Amino acid sequence: MSTAETDAQIINPDMPDVPPHAPSKINLKDYKKPSFDVETIDLDIKLFETYAQIDSVLKMVRQTTGDLVLFGEDLELLMVKMNGSQLGTEDYQQQAGKLTISDAPNEVTLEIQVRICPQTNTALEGFYMAGSGDDTMFVTQCEPEGFRKITFYPDRPDVLAIFTTRLEADKRYPTLLANGNLVEAGEVTDEPNRHYAIWHDPTNKPSYLFACVVADLDVLTDSYKTSEGRNVLLEIYAKSADIDKCDVGMQALKDAMKWDEVNYGRAYDLDRYMIVAVSQFNMGAMENKGLNIFNTACVLSSPETTTDARSFSVKAIIAHEYFHNWTGNRITCRDWFQLCLKEGFTVYRDQSFSADQQSSAVQRIDDVATLRAHQFSEDAGPLAHPVRPESFVEINNFYTTTVYEKGAEIVRMIANTLGQEDFRKGTDEYFRRYDGQAVTVEDFLSALSITDNKIEDFIDWYRQPGTPVVSGHQNYDSATQTLTITLSQQTRHVSGFDAPKPLPIPVATALFDKDSGNIIAERMLLLDQATQTFACEDVASEPVVSLLRDFSAPVQLNYDYQDEDLAFLLTHETNGFNRWQVTQMLVNRILLQGQGSKSSPDVYLQALAQTLPRLAADDAMLAARLLDIPSAQELASAINKNYDPELIKAQREALYQQVAEALKDQWAGLYEQLPMQSYEDSADARGTRALRNVVLDMALTANVNGAVEWAEQQYNNASCMTERFGALKAMVNHQVTNADEYLADFYERFQENDLVIDLWFSVQASADTVSTDVIQSLLEHQDFDWNTPNRVRSVISAFSSQPTVLWTQEGLEIYTGVIKKLDDANPVLASRLLQTLARWNTLVEPRRQMAHNKLLDLQKHAASKHVIESLESVLKA
Ligand code: ARG
Numbered sequence: 123m124s125t126a127e128t129d130a131q132i133i134n135p136d137m138p139d140v141p142p143h144a145p146s147k148i149n150l151k152d153y154k155k156p157s158f159d160v161e162t163i164d165l166d167i168k169l170f171e172t173y174a175q176i177d178s179v180l181k182m183v184r185q186t187t188g189d190l191v192l193f194g195e196d197l198e199l200l201m202v203k204m205n206g207s208q209l210g211t212e213d214y215q216q217q218a219g220k221l222t223i224s225d226a227p228n229e230v231t232l233e234i235q236v237r238i239c240p241q242t243n244t245a246l247e248g249f250y251m252a253g254s255g256d257d258t259m260f261v262t263q264c265e266p267e268g269f270r271k272i273t274f275y276p277d278r279p280d281v282l283a284i285f286t287t288r289l290e291a292d293k294r295y296p297t298l299l300a301n302g303n304l305v306e307a308g309e310v311t312d313e314p315n316r317h318y319a320i321w322h323d324p325t326n327k328p329s330y331l332f333a334c335v336v337a338d339l340d341v342l343t344d345s346y347k348t349s350e351g352r353n354v355l356l357e358i359y360a361k362s363a364d365i366d367k368c369d370v371g372m373q374a375l376k377d378a379m380k381w382d383e384v385n386y387g388r389a390y391d392l393d394r395y396m397i398v399a400v401s402q403f404n405m406g407a408m409e410n411k412g413l414n415i416f417n418t419a420c421v422l423s424s425p426e427t428t429t430d431a432r433s434f435s436v437k438a439i440i441a442h443e444y445f446h447n448w449t450g451n452r453i454t455c456r457d458w459f460q461l462c463l464k465e466g467f468t469v470y471r472d473q474s475f476s477a478d479q480q481s482s483a484v485q486r487i488d489d490v491a492t493l494r495a496h497q498f499s500e501d502a503g504p505l506a507h508p509v510r511p512e513s514f515v516e517i518n519n520f521y522t523t524t525v526y527e528k529g530a531e532i533v534r535m536i537a538n539t540l541g542q543e544d545f546r547k548g549t550d551e552y553f554r555r556y557d558g559q560a561v562t563v564e565d566f567l568s569a570l571s572i573t574d575n576k577i578e579d580f581i582d583w584y585r586q587p588g589t590p591v592v593s594g595h596q597n598y599d600s601a602t603q604t605l606t607i608t609l610s611q612q613t614r615h616v617s618g619f620d621a622p623k624p625l626p627i628p629v630a631t632a633l634f635d636k637d638s639g640n641i642i643a644e645r646m647l648l649l650d651q652a653t654q655t656f657a658c659e660d661v662a663s664e665p666v667v668s669l670l671r672d673f674s675a676p677v678q679l680n681y682d683y684q685d686e687d688l689a690f691l692l693t694h695e696t697n698g699f700n701r702w703q704v705t706q707m708l709v710n711r712i713l714l715q716g717q718g719s720k721s722s723p724d725v726y727l728q729a730l731a732q733t734l735p736r737l738a739a740d741d742a743m744l745a746a747r748l749l750d751i752p753s754a755q756e757l758a759s760a761i762n763k764n765y766d767p768e769l770i771k772a773q774r775e776a777l778y779q780q781v782a783e784a785l786k787d788q789w790a791g792l793y794e795q796l797p798m799q800s801y802e803d804s805a806d807a808r809g810t811r812a813l814r815n816v817v818l819d820m821a822l823t824a825n826v827n828g829a830v831e832w833a834e835q836q837y838n839n840a841s842c843m844t845e846r847f848g849a850l851k852a853m854v855n856h857q858v859t860n861a862d863e864y865l866a867d868f869y870e871r872f873q874e875n876d877l878v879i880d881l882w883f884s885v886q887a888s889a890d891t892v893s894t895d896v897i898q899s900l901l902e903h904q905d906f907d908w909n910t911p912n913r914v915r916s917v918i919s920a921f922s923s924q925p926t927v928l929w930t931q932e933g934l935e936i937y938t939g940v941i942k943k944l945d946d947a948n949p950v951l952a953s954r955l956l957q958t959l960a961r962w963n964t965l966v967e968p969r970r971q972m973a974h975n976k977l978l979d980l981q982k983h984a985a986s987k988h989v990i991e992s993l994e995s996v997l998k999a
């Protein structure tokens with residue numbers, strides 16, 4: 123709250139009971155077409171030592187009646203001309219981030235001159251400087267509403283225009299990039315130290331896809347010939363010290379280009395595709411037309427410095443941004459409520475791409491684990507919102523796992539319901555019909571319905587918040603040889619939304635013969651009412667039913683399984699995902715014993731002991747996943763009251779210990795069976811490394827003789843970061859005697875590499891043994907940097923994975939202190955960090971009250987509309 127607002131309250135004690143200057147809400151139902159379109163925009167961006175000057179020329183044409191509205195934030199307006207004549211302040215209104223011209227003629231040429239200050243822009247939105255001292259570069263981030271921080275513009279996704287961009291800067295920044303094709307470059311007349319480049323983008327695009335870069339970077343070059351015969355120049359720009367870490371990304375880019383041609387018939391449409399790596403970035407990456415900008419963490423990869431998990435996600439993110447070229451850029455969103463239209467579909471596409479690069483079961487496991495840990499808990503708490511929200515204050519707050527991951531799950535259900543062939547016909551129709559337009563979720567569903575309109579009911583999945591719970595049981599009648607499966611669905615009523623209605627829920631099901639272990643029938647049950655009974659005939663004896671195979675819908679499943687049924691499925695399921703899913707069910711039953719479940723770990727431990735040796739040899743990565751115990755956050759997401767972090771932690775650790783000890787005799791054999799080999803980036807090699815790290819940790823947990831030496835040797839002889847970091851992490855978590863020396867060695871070895879130093883911070887901040895003193899000292903470390911989101915997250919997000927420390931007086935003091943500190947400087951980051959605290963209301967007392975007080979205190983200081991909106995939601999719990 124600024125002092126001005128506080129004063130207003132004092133002066134007028136009769137003010138209504140709403141927060142002063144409550145930021146205003148934007149509603150989907152109020153959508154109106156823009157009154158003017160932009161045909162072309164010519165931008166001239168001149169970067170100087172302490173500021174940038176932006177000159178723009180907009181050719182605009184009236185579409186409907188109404189004012190001509192431009193958005194602008196943090197801009198110093200120097201001049202505005204309409205159709206050649208300069209406008210005075212009486213000719214337009216300027217307030218609340220808008221510049222409005224009433225009674226504008228039908229054809230308008232606007233010339234606008236503004237000044238901005240990228241050098242002091244810490245929000246990392248708009249045009250900003252990254253780096254410091256002699257090592258600086260300038261990049262843009264315009265999605266969703268950053269372009270209005272560059273110049274006045276109808277900055278909304280349904281205004282599409284042709285951009286021409288001239289960039290001018292000092293020659294110490296040789297790299298001048300913008301969207302499209304390079305038209306011209308040269309020296310600035312009479313200014314020997316300055317040069318310029320002119321770029322032209324032939325595609326009509328919304329302003330959120332604008333990008334430019336002014337920097338001193340090296341470039342890795344390659345090329346790709348599209349299925350349409352176009353030769354595309356591929357470039358990845360990075361600092362010279364990082365250019366050797368761009369090959370993985372380049373290969374992934376070529377793989378993604380090919381994959382989209384084969385699977386969706388989509389070829390690339392420009393002659394050039396550029397990726398730029400920047401170390402200060404709020405998100406993972408951004409799909410700007412022909413000029414992606416990437417967080418270094420999401421594009422750089424090398425065996426020595428990058429873990430397998432990270433490297434795999436680099437490939438997925440490269441593919442994700444590339445796929446946006448069709449799902450997002452060529453067909454874009456009409457308004458920001460439709461964000462899931464591009465994000466949900468694109469996440470589905472990148473998940474499918476990744477599933478082709480490794481075992482599809484493991485891919486599904488990882489995607490579902492993320493969904494359960496983050497999206498389910500979002501849906502269970504006060505930040506629950508529909509995949510397509512209906513109102514927002516700050517759209518940045520809605521780049522959520524609900525929009526992205528649940529959005530992808532809806533597309534997956536639709537694809538599975540249609541079947542491969544009809545889904546492809548539907549997507550072909552979508553691209554045919556809407557290419558070059560800004561559209562809605564309804565448009566998407568209507569195109570996909572071309573072969574069959576059975577998927578139109580899926581619209582409710584976009585409108586209704588909350589995770590459906592599917593409960594069920596079975597009945598076998600031996601006289602008629604009929605199995606009946608009764609399923610029902612229930613979704614909690616989220617306040618502020620209509621009462622939930624039944625959704626179409628595809629439940630992929632298989633029946634297993636108990637004697638032979640073989641599948642006797644496979645069915646896709648469509649549950650689209652509150653309760654339904656499905657009959658299967660000619661079933662000779664009561665089978666074991668495997669449900670929700672491959673996680674055919676994003677729901678919680680509550681089936682009246684016997685532990686023995688789950689153990690049976692762990693052994694006999696052919697669907698790798700479901701083998702994992704049943705282990706997770708068993709684990710959950712054991713952990714939730716206090717809450718009425720009577721499962722003993724024996725069945726689970728026995729099944730594991732039987733399964734593991736074979737599986738370790740066949741599919742090491744899947745074997746590693748079968749030893750997963752859900753994270754503390756995932757377990758917490760299922761608890762709505764009296765959540766006790768200490769209890770959950772103790773239960774998790776006890777079960778982990780039990781597993782480690784029950785299989786104690788196996789660890790040495792397994793570890794030997796998985797020797798370290800020279801580095802290879804194949805699914806098998808990655809599986810071996812993943813399982814070896816799990817086995818090492820288990821062996822340390824069970825105090826297996828020699829395990830500490832295994833860890834030390836693995837660290838010292840590591841061929842890659844997965845091995846080295848796996849060993850380090852295990853040593854830190856188990857507090858082995860020399861852990862500190864290894865931490866120091868790790869720091870020494872990699873101190874020049876920011877991304878590895880992020881790992882160094884996070885392994886300490888997320889350690890099972892972390893304390894607030896450790897966190898405090900990490901925040902005070904000379905390498906800690908408030909201006910680099912990766913570094914902030916490497917401590918703060920890492921530490922929030924330890925709920926027993928987070929939800930304490932000191933833990934919250936630190937955590938909310940960080941939010942306060944970033945609120946003004948980087949509200950997007952501050953607000954995202956805040957969202958982690960959403961489930962405070964489920965805590966056991968006195969933690970709950972303490973957390974509430976801390977949040978109320980934070981509210982007194984909240985400044986940005988990002989944080990104000992998130993706090994208001996979080997506190998309404
Ligand atoms: N469209 C980007 C992606 O998912 C995300 C950019 C979001 N940026 C933001 N500041 N909210 O690929």
Ligand code: ZN
Nearest residue numbers: 442446465468
């Ligand atoms: Zn995206």
